[in-house]
Amino acid sequence: MDIIPGVGVEAVKIGDPRRDVERGLGPPAHAGNHRRAVYDSVDPMLVVTYDEDDIVELVEIGYGIDDQVYFDGVQLTYRFMDEVVADLATKGQFGSPSDIGFDLRAGFAIFSMASLSARDLDPDAPEDDPRRVVEGVSVAPYSYFTDDQPPLDGTDEELDAWLRKRGMLPAES
Incomplete structure (x- = not known):
């Protein structure tokens, strides 16, 4: 399944109403109108977080079976x-580490909740191998993960400085 950074996946996009998501994916695995809904009708499974108006604000995708x-x-x-972060960097995708993974400026985060160990990927790894395995991806605008909001009520110069600091505009020469 391919992600669309800052947007979601083909089946579910940030800003979609719950009724449209459920029309496409069917009802969530758990009955009720919960803020977080698990849709196991696809592989990998999707977890969608809705805001108070039942609009998609976050799309999470776990690792799949197939x-x-x-x-x-x-x-x-x-x-x-580490391998995923390195591969993304070679494609010009950068971000910042978080407590459970890495938040990418493009508009997604990779994470590990430590339910998988290095031995799941490398049977010869020692039992105490500290390498983390990416277990899922969260898709939303970068600011969702960082609370780093641009100064929208500031001057053009302040906004440009904010963008430059984050590598979204070239440095001044």
């Missing part, structure tokens, strides 16, 4: 975190 999550030809899930 399929994995990709971006720009890079397999994101069911791989070692």
